[in-house]
Structures are given as C-alpha cells and as structure tokens.
Amino acid sequence: MKGSMLIDGQRVDFNGEKHILEVIRKAGIDLPTFCYHSELSIYGACRMCMVEDKWGGIMASCSTVPKDGMEIYTNTQKLKKHRKMILELILANHDRDCTVCEKTGRCILQELAIRFGIKKVRFDKDEKELPVDNSSVSIVRNPNKCILCGDCVRMCNEVQGVGALDFAYRGAKMQVTTAFNRPISNVNCVNCGQCRTVCPTGALVIKRDIDNAWEVLNDKNKFVIAQIAPAVRVAIGEEFGLEPGSVTMGKIVAALRRMGFNQVYDTSMAADLTVMEESREFAGCLQKGERLPLFTSCCPAWFKYAEQKFPELMEQVSTCLSPQQMFGAVIKEHFKTDREAEGRETVVISIMPCTAKKYEAARPENRNSGTRDVDMVITTQELAMMIKENGIMFNELEEEAVDMPFGLSSGAGVLFGASGGVAEAVLRHLCSDKTIGSLKNLAFAGTRGMEGVKEAEIELDGRKVTIAVVHGLKNAEALVKMIKAGEKQYDFVEVMACPGGCIGGAGQPVPQSAHIKKQRTKGIYNADSGSTIKRSEENPTIIALYEGILKDKHELLHRHELNKES
Amino acid sequence: MLDKSKYPEVDGILAGYAYNRSALIAMLQEIQSAYNYLPEEVLEHISTEIDIPLSKIFSVATFYENFSLEPKGKYIIKICDGTACHVKKSIPILDTIKKELGLNSSKHTTDDFLFTLETVSCLGACGLAPVILVNGKVYAKMTPESALAVIKEIKENESK
Ligand code: SF4
Ligand code: SF4
Numbered sequence: 001m002k003g004s005m006l007i008d009g010q011r012v013d014f015n016g017e018k019h020i021l022e023v024i025r026k027a028g029i030d031l032p033t034f035c036y037h038s039e040l041s042i043y044g045a046c047r048m049c050m051v052e053d054k055w056g057g058i059m060a061s062c063s064t065v066p067k068d069g070m071e072i073y074t075n076t077q078k079l080k081k082h083r084k085m086i087l088e089l090i091l092a093n094h095d096r097d098c099t100v101c102e103k104t105g106r107c108i109l110q111e112l113a114i115r116f117g118i119k120k121v122r123f124d125k126d127e128k129e130l131p132v133d134n135s136s137v138s139i140v141r142n143p144n145k146c147i148l149c150g151d152c153v154r155m156c157n158e159v160q161g162v163g164a165l166d167f168a169y170r171g172a173k174m175q176v177t178t179a180f181n182r183p184i185s186n187v188n189c190v191n192c193g194q195c196r197t198v199c200p201t202g203a204l205v206i207k208r209d210i211d212n213a214w215e216v217l218n219d220k221n222k223f224v225i226a227q228i229a230p231a232v233r234v235a236i237g238e239e240f241g242l243e244p245g246s247v248t249m250g251k252i253v254a255a256l257r258r259m260g261f262n263q264v265y266d267t268s269m270a271a272d273l274t275v276m277e278e279s280r281e282f283a284g285c286l287q288k289g290e291r292l293p294l295f296t297s298c299c300p301a302w303f304k305y306a307e308q309k310f311p312e313l314m315e316q317v318s319t320c321l322s323p324q325q326m327f328g329a330v331i332k333e334h335f336k337t338d339r340e341a342e343g344r345e346t347v348v349i350s351i352m353p354c355t356a357k358k359y360e361a362a363r364p365e366n367r368n369s370g371t372r373d374v375d376m377v378i379t380t381q382e383l384a385m386m387i388k389e390n391g392i393m394f395n396e397l398e399e400e401a402v403d404m405p406f407g408l409s410s411g412a413g414v415l416f417g418a419s420g421g422v423a424e425a426v427l428r429h430l431c432s433d434k435t436i437g438s439l440k441n442l443a444f445a446g447t448r449g450m451e452g453v454k455e456a457e458i459e460l461d462g463r464k465v466t467i468a469v470v471h472g473l474k475n476a477e478a479l480v481k482m483i484k485a486g487e488k489q490y491d492f493v494e495v496m497a498c499p500g501g502c503i504g505g506a507g508q509p510v511p512q513s514a515h516i517k518k519q520r521t522k523g524i525y526n527a528d529s530g531s532t533i534k535r536s537e538e539n540p541t542i543i544a545l546y547e548g549i550l551k552d553k554h555e556l557l558h559r560h561e562l563n564k565e566s
Numbered sequence: 567m568l569d570k571s572k573y574p575e576v577d578g579i580l581a582g583y584a585y586n587r588s589a590l591i592a593m594l595q596e597i598q599s600a601y602n603y604l605p606e607e608v609l610e611h612i613s614t615e616i617d618i619p620l621s622k623i624f625s626v627a628t629f630y631e632n633f634s635l636e637p638k639g640k641y642i643i644k645i646c647d648g649t650a651c652h653v654k655k656s657i658p659i660l661d662t663i664k665k666e667l668g669l670n671s672s673k674h675t676t677d678d679f680l681f682t683l684e685t686v687s688c689l690g691a692c693g694l695a696p697v698i699l700v701n702g703k704v705y706a707k708m709t710p711e712s713a714l715a716v717i718k719e720i721k722e723n724e725s726k
C-alpha cells in the first residue's frame with residue numbers, strides 16, 4: 001500500500017511498509033521494541049512500540065498496517081506513562097544484578113530503563129528463582145532474566161526450524177523453556193546460538209570461555225596458538241565503532257600477540273585444505289555417480305541438525321573435517337615433537353564467529369592427537385571483550401602479519417566466511433580454466449548474495465554441475481525435503497545454519513541487521529580481492545603440507561565414524 | 567528411529583487424524599483418555615511421527631489445565647471450589663480428603679495410583695453445593711463425613 005501519514009505532526013510517505021513501526025523508524029524516530037525483529041514474524045506482545053492516534057486510541061505499531069491519512073503520535077505523556085509502567089512491571093520480575101550480568105551494556109531492557117528514567121521499581125519481586133541452564137557448551141540460559149518476548153522461540157522455530165525452545169505453562173507461571181525442562185544440551189538444540197542474537201536481555205548468552213583463555217595465556221608451560229576464522233575480521237571492528245565489513249585482520253593479529261598468544265594463524269589456511277579434500281571427494285562422487293548431492297560438512301550446527309533430522313542423509317555429508325578441526329589436527333601433529341622436546345603443551349584456541357564451533361571442538365571424535373584438537377573456542381564478541389579488558393586500543397593498533405609457516409592462505413579460503421563461499425572456493429579449484437575471466441564467471445554464477453536458497457550451474461570438464469547454496473536451517477530443511485521428494489536435483493549442496501553464513505554467526509557482535517550482514521559479506525569479498533593467491537591449490541603452505549606431514553596422513557583431515565558405522 | 571509397533575494404539579489415534587499436525591490438541595485428548603495422562607515417551611513418539619518439535623507439544627500440554635503429564639489415579643475426585651461450593655464449606659471437605667489420602671498441594675495422586683484429587687472452579691451444579699465428582703459421577707450436598715464414606719466405599723470395592 002502507498003500513501004502518507006502524519007507522525008508527530010510530520011508528513012511521512014509510505015510505500016509497501018508492512019506496519020507503521022517501519023514507517024516511524026523511516027521517519028527517524030527510534031521507537032523502543034522488545035519483540036520486533038524484521039526477520040521474524042510479528043508477535044505483538046511487549047507493547048513497547050505502542051503509539052496513539054488522534055482520538056487517543058492506543059495501538060501496537062508493529063502490528064498495525066499503515067493507512068493513508070493516518071495521524072499518530074509516538075511520544076505523548078500517556079504513552080510515556082504506559083511504557084514506564086511496562087518496564088517497571090518487567091523489572092519487577094527480573095534479576096537486577098546488572099553489574100555482574102554478561103549482557104550488561106548490551107541489554108535492551110537496561111538501555112530502555114535508562115532511556116525512560118526508571119529510578120525505582122515500585123513492585124516487589126515475588127517469583128521463585130528458576131535454575132540456570134549451564135548444560136550447553138555454546139549458550140547459557142537464565143530464565144530469571146527472561147521477559148517472555150518470544151524472540152528466541154520464533155528464531156529457533158521460524159528461521160532454524162529446530163524448535164528447541166517454546167513457551168510452557170500459562171499465566172504468571174509462563175516460561176520459555178525446553179521440552180520437559182530438559183537441559184538444553186539434552187534436546188534437539190543444534191548450538192547455533194541464533195536465539196541469543198535476538199534475546200534482548202541476559203536470558204540467553206554465549207557460554208563464556210574468556211577466563212579459561214586467560215588462564216592458559218598466562219601459563220608458561222603452555223604454547224598457545226590462535227587461529228582466526230575468516231568472518232571474524234569483517235565484524236570485530238563493529239565492537240570498536242568501525243564500519244561493519246572493515247577488514248581488520250592485521251589489528252586482530254596485533255591484539256592477540258599483546259594478549260600473549262605465542263603464534264597467530266589464519267583458519268583460511270585450513271579452509272584451503274578443506275577445499276582440496278572436499279574437491280577431491282566431490283570429483284570422486286561425480287565420477288562414480290554416487291553420494292550425490294554431496295552436502296558440505298563445515299557447519300557444526302547443520303551437521304548436528306542433519307544427524308538428528310536426516311540420519312539417512314549422513315552418508316552424503318562430506319567426510320571432510322571443518323577448517324577449524326583440520327587446523328587443530330594439523331597443528332597438533334606438526335608441533336608434537338618440538339613441544340615434547342621443550343616439555344610444553346600446545347594449546348589451540350580458535351577465534352570464531354560461531355557458538356556451535358564450541359560444540360564442534362568438544363565433540364569426542366575430534367581428538368586425533370589424543371586430546372582435543374582444538375582446545376578452546378572464543379567468539380568474536382568474547383575476543384572484543386578480552387581486548388577491552390586488557391585496555392588494548394584496537395583502533396590504534398599497527399597492523400601485523402600472521403605467523404609462518406601456516407599463515408599463508410588464499411582468497412578462496414577467506415570466502416568460507418560468507419554464504420556461498422565454500423561452493424565458490426571448491427569450484428575455483430575444480431574449474432580447469434584458471435584465467436581471471438573464469439574467476440569472474442564463478443563470482444556471478446549465483447552462489448553469492450543474501451537469498452535463502454541460491455542455485456548455480458557450472459560446466460566442469462564438459463559436464464553440467466548443479467549447485468545449491470542454502471543458509472538458515474529452515475531453508476535447508478525445505479530444500480532437503482524437496483531433494484528427497486525428487487522435486488530438485490543437485491550435485492553439490494552447501495549448507496550454513498546461520499542466515500548469511502558465518503558472517504552472521506551467533507558469536508558475532510549484535511545486533512546483526514540484514515544491512516550489517518551485507519556489509520560484512522562485502523568485506524569478505526574485498527579481502528578475497530586483496531589477496532594475491534586466489535585458489536587453494538596455489539597456496540604454498542598447502543603444497544608443503546601435502547608433501548610433508550599429510551603425505552601419508554590424509555585421514556587426519558576426515559571424520560572416520562562413517563566407515564566404522566555404516 | 568522409534569519402534570512404531572511400540573505404540574500401536576497411539577499410531578491408530580494419529581492415523582485417525584491423518585497425521586495432520588493441526589489436530590495436535592484432539593490427538594492429545596484421545597491419548598490422555600487412553601492412558602489417563604500424557605506419557606513422556608508417547609509425546610516423543612508423536613513428535614517424530616507428525617514432525618512437531620517436542621517443545622511445542624510440551625507447550626500445549628502445559629497450557630491446558632485438562633492435560634496431565636503425570637499419571638493419574640484410577641479414581642479422579644474433582645472437588646468444586648466455585649463460589650457457591652466455597653460458601654457452603656467445600657474447603658473442610660477438601661482438607662479431610664487430603665488428610666485421608668495423604669495428599670497435599672503438590673501431591674495430587676496417591677502412591678498406589680488409586681486416587682487423584684483435583685479442585686475445579688465450578689461444575690455448574692451450584693444448586694447441589696457442595697459438590698464432588700468421582701470419575702464423572704456427581705455427589706451432591708457433601709460433608710466431610712459423607713465424602714469419607716464415598717472414599718471408604720471405593721476402597722472396599724477395590725480390595726474385594
Ligand atoms: S542455539 Fe539454535 S537450536 Fe539451540 S535453542 Fe538457540 S536457536 Fe535453537
Ligand atoms: S529468553 Fe530472551 S528472547 Fe527468549 S523470550 Fe526470554 S527474553 Fe525473549
């Protein structure tokens with residue numbers, strides 16, 4: 001619908017906006033909300049977004065359709081009084097330990113309480129304390145801080161198609177919880193953490209590994225190695241006021257060195273290894289015409305989802321370990337003798353945009369070296385907190401280069417950070433045409449972009465190869481169902497659980513709007529353009545590894561339970 | 567995969583609704599009448615069969631008063647505490663039954679699963695107040711003593 005309306009006396013045109021909240025925000029007014037997220041359905045429960053019409057009627061702007069000639073007010077005395085009352089009522093049932101809350105400074109409830117000048121809560125807290133769920137390695141759920149906005153429920157159901165969380169009980173006893181209040185590590189939660197990216201309060205937060213990290217960094221008997229995932233470099237700057245998508249790899253390296261890391265590497269190097277292995281696997285499948293479509297395996301949330309929901313599909317999921325785990329396995333193998341001689345222990349800490357990577361690193365099969373191949377995972381947001389804790393002025397840091405020999409990586413490896421990147425990187429490797437023109441063709445083949453499901457068709461050695469790229473597990477579920485029903489046919493399917501791919505991971509700074517994700521994606525492609533090595537096979541480190549420790553140890557890079565179990 | 571033949575009765579109920587998930591509430595009602603409550607394993611089975619998250623089923627099952635996730639006794643005693651019954655002293659009856667059966671505000675079912683005690687907020691039979699209902703049978707104008715007699719009779723019949 002098209003038309004114009006009066007907002008606080010100012011004429012504003014609208015054209016296709018679904019509700020007046022969007023129109024109001026377009027007019028430059030930051031109306032408060034708890035339960036509105038553009039990527040989720042409208043819930044209309046928190047009532048923070050209410051506005052008044054010219055007759056004194058009050059309505060929730062997030063669930064009111066704009067009409068031509070409407071006249072609304074966003075900040076009348078009446079509205080302010082109501083908003084304050086709602087905030088006070090929410091606070092009455094809320095843990096008010098702000099100073100020690102993980103979410104402090106980023107909490108919407110805290111922000112609005114400050115903004116509306118709530119200085120005193122007139123109501124007593126009468127609810128019983130509910131137990132905090134610490135069972136997951138990825139997220140912590142504290143129901144005492146939940147304001148029942150339902151954002152996490154809708155994220156988990158509508159975007160991820162998992163449904164680990166829902167409302168339970170009713171009235172004053174209502175809670176957001178798992179089935180039968182089971183520990184979240186015991187239900188179908190895939191550790192994607194997307195719920196935490198929309199939770200306005202400290203009810204859902206990233207499981208903190210910061211203190212464990214400081215401990216090993218300060219232990220002289222430990223040799224601590226960092227690997228930095230592609231998506232981290234285009235997002236961490238947001239925590240320090242930089243534009244989303246600014247590529248800050250050099251500063252991250254500098255910061256990590258100051259924090260005490262002994263060596264700093266780039267996970268993109270291991271992504272190059274993944275490209276080599278997965279391409280080989282895919283080429284084999286194509287040749288034999290079996291296990292098609294081949295699904296990618298580098299997203300641990302997708303991997304767990306597939307295990308739970310489509311166990312019959314697992315044999316078509318690539319046996320390649322994810323870049324994170326390949327890195328861990330290779331590094332531990334490489335440094336084994338050196339460190340044994342020194343009597344020091346190698347500790348691998350990865351810096352990831354992802355909460356599910358914490359889970360992946362903890363999976364029992366990821367222990368080639370006897371101990372965990374990746375000892376600890378720190379998310380982008382945790383790293384930013386550590387940098388701030390140590391008083392490092394991130395923006396002032398001189399850029400530094402990663403260490404050798406594992407520092408070199410190709411642009412293809414960096415592409416893993418964005419949805420479509422794995423597919424594109426594999427195609428770069430498999431395409432026999434190694435010209436710049438071919439790179440450009442691949443970039444426009446259809447794997448890039450923000451649509452939930454993308455399709456591409458490529459000629460490889462005279463054979464037409466069809467590819468699907470999907471992000472968001474709900475989209476993945478729909479696609480898999482179509483494939484199983486025979487409605488769609490592909491040779492290769494890339495799946496990332498998080499909308500936008502890893503750049504939209506739940507370990508990244510929040511909020512993550514569609515606009516921010518686009519900019520981060522642009523950052524990934526800029527980093528690729530800026531790299532001198534474009535294809536994984538051209539990376540000298542990879543070549544050296546295949547001639548060295550990987551010569552007769554390819555199995556280090558693959559999961560094995562497949563052969564054993566099926 | 568769950569073994570289907572494990573719950574043939576449940577599968578029959580689901581088939582009756584053509585495995586259509588929008589009939590969840592009706593399915594749960596039938597399951598509750600078959601089992602007297604909603605057993606956890608059965609709900610898990612439904613979750614996979616009709617492809618609804620278990621958390622959603624838990625959500626529905628905890629929302630409606632009528633659904634019970636705990637096994638109930640063979641005899642369900644409903645005691646009315648609506649306004650009329652309350653005024654006509656339903657609480658002393660409630661207390662007496664609780665004491666007799668060893669129940670309290672968090673324990674509603676006897677250990678031998680013979681009795682479950684519930685309060686309801688009006689049975690629509692105010693003229694008969696105070697009223698209790700045992701497995702659907704109405705007992706009118708009760709006193710603590712007559713309530714005890716009803717329980718005693720059931721117990722005697724059961725031990726025969
Ligand atoms: S981590 Fe992901 S799967 Fe788990 S509850 Fe949150 S949104 Fe759902
Ligand atoms: S856990 Fe957070 S997102 Fe979920 S309902 Fe509670 S406050 Fe809202």
Ligand code: FES
Nearest residue numbers: 035044046047062
């Ligand atoms: S944002 Fe409109 S009711 Fe919550």
